[in-house]
Amino acid sequence: MGQKITFNLPDLGEGLTEGEVAAWLVEPGGEVKLNQPFVEVETAKALVEVPSPYDGVLAEHHAVAGETVDVGKPLATFEVEGADAPPEVKKDERTPNLVGYGAREAGSKRRKRKGAPVAETPAPPARSLAPVTPPSVITPSFTPPPVEAAPVPAAAAPSGPVLAKPPVRKLAKDLGVDLASVVPTGPNGTVSRADVEAAVAGPAPAAPQRVAAAAEDQRIPIKGVRKLTAQNMVASAFTAPHVTVFLTCDVTGMMDTVKEFRARREFADVKVTPLLFVAKAVLLAARRHPMINARWDEAAQEIVVKHDVNLGIAAATPRGLVVPNVKAAQDLSLVELADAIGSLARTAREGRTTPADMMGGTISISNVGVFGVDTGTPILPPGESAILVFGAVRPQPWVHEGEIAVRQVTTLGLSFDHRLIDGELGSQFLADVGAFLSHPGETLLAWT
Incomplete structure (x- = not known):
C-alpha cells in the first residue's frame, strides 16, 4: 500500500481565499497521472481545473460538489507508491500562490503570463474543453426551491457518462436537476440548457390541475x-x-x-x-x-x-x-x-x-x-x-x-x-x- 498524502486547495488567484468545488473529474479509487485535471473549482474570478500533483490513486474527496473550501484546507487525499513520495501537507499550511493555475492558452498570439512557477508545484497542463463526467451534485449550503413538476421517466434517462458544458452543469445544480436523469438532445449525446429546462418543466399534464400552494421565491446564493x-x-x-x-x-x-x-x-x-x-x-x-x-x-x-x-x-x-x-x-x-x-x-x-x-x-x-x-x-x-x-x-x-x-x-x-x-x-x-x-x-x- 502506498503512502497517503493530503493535498490542500492552492491559491488559484491573487488574494482569493476560497473556492467552490464545481465537479470532481476523478472518483475515489480512480487512478491519476501527474498534471491530470482531477477537479473543477470555481473561484470568484474563474472556473479552473486543478491538476494532480502526483502519479497514483485519488483515495478520498474532502468536499462534495457545491461545497466551498478555504484556501489551504484539505481538498483531496492521494495514495502514492514509493518511498520517495512527498510528506503529507499539514492542514494549516498554505500552498503557494498559483495565478492562472490550470488555465488554457487561448491562441499562439496570446502573451505568456509573467512569473516562474513555484518549484514544488507542477506546471499546469493545457486546458481541455472536452466534456467531463461529474458525480451527483450535492449542495449542503443551498437547497433550490422545490419545483412542482412531474419527474422525467427513468426509462428515458441515458446510460454511461453524462456530457454537459460547465454553464449547463451550473444551471442544473441551481435548479436541483440530476443530469443523469436528463434526456440529452445535443451533439454526441450532450445535455443542453434546453434539456435541463425541459426536465424542470416535465411533461404537460393531461388535464388542468389546481395549484396546491403558491409558487415559492427562488433564492440564489451570492458567490x-x-x-x-x-x-x-x-x-x-x-x-x-x-x-x-x-x-x-x-x-x-x-x-x-x-x-x-x-x-x-x-x-x-x-x-x-x-x-x-x-x-x-x-x-x-x-x-x-x-x-x-x-x-x-x-x-x-x-x-x-x-x-x-x-x-x-x-x-x-x-x-x-x-x-x-x-x-x-x-x-x-x-x-x-x-x-x-x-x-x-x-x-x-x-x-x-x-x-x-x-x-x-x-x-x-x-x-x-x-x-x-x-x-x-x-x-x-x-x-x-x-x-x-x-x-x-x-x-x-x-x-x-x-x-x-x-x-x-x-x-x-x-x-x-x-x-x-x-x-x-x-x-x-x-x-x-x-x-x-x-x-x-x-x-x-x-x-x-
Whole structure:
C-alpha cells in the first residue's frame, strides 16, 4: 500500500481565499497521472481545473460538489507508491500562490503570463474543453426551491457518462436537476440548457390541475463572480468620485470603414466589428492624453501614470460580469487587436476566463449597444481611471455638410475618477474618441 498524502486547495488567484468545488473529474479509487485535471473549482474570478500533483490513486474527496473550501484546507487525499513520495501537507499550511493555475492558452498570439512557477508545484497542463463526467451534485449550503413538476421517466434517462458544458452543469445544480436523469438532445449525446429546462418543466399534464400552494421565491446564493463583482462595484462607487460625460456623434464613417476592412485579405481570419474601432480610438486618444491611463495610489499618496494600456472589455457571461483585458494593447496592430478582443470574448463565453486575464486593467470599454441601449453611466472597475460606454448605432437625421441627412449616430459615455481626471481632460479625451469614429480613415493616418 502506498503512502497517503493530503493535498490542500492552492491559491488559484491573487488574494482569493476560497473556492467552490464545481465537479470532481476523478472518483475515489480512480487512478491519476501527474498534471491530470482531477477537479473543477470555481473561484470568484474563474472556473479552473486543478491538476494532480502526483502519479497514483485519488483515495478520498474532502468536499462534495457545491461545497466551498478555504484556501489551504484539505481538498483531496492521494495514495502514492514509493518511498520517495512527498510528506503529507499539514492542514494549516498554505500552498503557494498559483495565478492562472490550470488555465488554457487561448491562441499562439496570446502573451505568456509573467512569473516562474513555484518549484514544488507542477506546471499546469493545457486546458481541455472536452466534456467531463461529474458525480451527483450535492449542495449542503443551498437547497433550490422545490419545483412542482412531474419527474422525467427513468426509462428515458441515458446510460454511461453524462456530457454537459460547465454553464449547463451550473444551471442544473441551481435548479436541483440530476443530469443523469436528463434526456440529452445535443451533439454526441450532450445535455443542453434546453434539456435541463425541459426536465424542470416535465411533461404537460393531461388535464388542468389546481395549484396546491403558491409558487415559492427562488433564492440564489451570492458567490463566485457575482459576489466579487458586487464587492468591487460597491468599493469603487464609494472610493473613487465618479463623473460621467456624454457625446453624441456621427459614426457613419466608422460603419463604412468596418465594411471596407471586412473585405480586406489581412482581416480574413479575424472578426471586424465597430467595437474594434472604438477600442482603437480609445488607445489613440490615450496616447494623446496619458493622464487618462493612470492609477490613484492611496497608500503612497501618488498618481501612477501607466506605460501600458491594459484595455478591458466588459463581457456578460452565465457566471456574471467579467472584464478581461488585453495586455499592452497600445503595441498591437489593428489585426492583432481584433484577434485579441475576439479571443477574450470566446474565452469569456466558455466560462474559461482566468484570474490573470482580469488583473491589471487600466481603461475599459462597455458595449451596451449590442443590447439596443443608447448609453449609460458605468461604474469604474477598481483601480482603473476611466471606462467608456459605447451605445447603439442608429440611423437618425443629422446635419451633414449643411444639410439634413440620415446618418449613423451613436452616444458615447465616459465615466472617470475625478481625483485623477478633471472635466476638461475627460471631455477632450471623449471628443478625440468621437473624432476618430467620425473619420477613422483620415484620423488613423494622422495619429499613427
